[in-house]
Amino acid sequence: MATKAKDVMVTDFHTLSPQITISEAITKFQNATQVENKRIYGMMVTDDSNNLVGMLSMYDVLLFLRPKHIDIWGEMEDIIPEEVFDTSLQRLRSLQVGDLMSTEVISISPDTNLLMVMEIMIKYHIRRIPVLENEKNILGIVYISEVFYHLLQQCQD
């Protein structure tokens, strides 16, 4: 029988609220990483009714930290990165998860075929996909590592 998203999804997942600050979210990333014993690069953001409203990844935060004129920095000498990020970090402190999260979230149903899950990850360069029931209730999340090891298990046998 074909493997589906529900066979590889992780149901013990972590979520963020849009109202918490980015620094609280970073602490949650660190805690989740410890609990799961694997690096967590992104988390689902849910509202009070537990509906998925977005995702926050490390990429979203780095995008904000990236200086606007980064393209000309290669030609500037004596730049001290710590000084540069100091201002951006100050600004980051006043921001909340809801200010930086991505709301264009691709989701799958529990019955999505594993090959289709792989295809979505490759096509959209994403490493984690929420699994929703009736396009609303969060059942779990599929990580690229689960897909990878599941598909490549046979290689090792």
Place this chain on the structure above:
Amino acid sequence: MTLLDKKTTLSKLLVKDAMRRDVVQLDRDASIEKCIRYMIKFKVNAVLISSDYYRDLGVLSKTDLISLYYADIPLSVAVKEVMNAPLLFCLPDDQLEQKLDYMNQSAVRRLYVLDRDFRVVGVMAYSDIVGILYRLCNKCSNNIFKANGDKNFDFIDRLEVKDAMTRSVKSCLEEESIQELIENLSENKFGAMLIKNTKGDFVGVASKTDLIWAYKHQLPCESRISQIMSKKIFSCPEDDFLANAIHNMIINDVQRYFVHKQNPDNIVGVVSLYDAARARSGTCKACTASKIPQ
């Protein structure tokens, strides 16, 4: 014609040399809330509202959003309902100088760049011009950053902040309302305003970015300015080299520095990336296009 207008390092350049290729854009049905989120995240002053047909493209700038905030327009409204259209365009192979004049005459801050199939391939805003000016100056052997502590280095002909700054300082009181701040910014066409306390000391700056953040978080316009202002005031002395000020604005990712005379409490003006771009001369009075390595 001022001294600044006569000198230009941009004469041989084309729009495609200066334009920004990452154009932040949104679907027409996206909400105002999403538009603000994009502006904060991608640090842009305007978002292109996309369409299949170039004449139907629109734009929303921070200034537009602040008016919507003032008018109490709900954040859920679709951007197509409130966007500005039609846009002004140019082509990648247009002369940069000509298009800067066109921007100036049309009183717009940016032009969108279309390819031959009428697709948007870039955007050219004043802050991007500063990027290219800075790059040219950096390549030049007369660049002040090449001095490296050499006391004999010739500093005589460098432009100073006071050559490009706007000599006008307006401020609001921290206990005034956001509504009053918006009225003041619009009236003076400023991007940010200094904030004073009742003793008359400068205690912060409130910018359009702070205002769109307040809009997104649905802070009532009656709230005090002190709730949204940034306490850090970036300032530089008026006799500092313009090159230094631009360098610091780029490093700190801010669009303006306030200018002080003698001591940081005595603020006498403001210099923005926009002023620096308008000056168009790079940062050295002696500089001409022929000296710039292309």
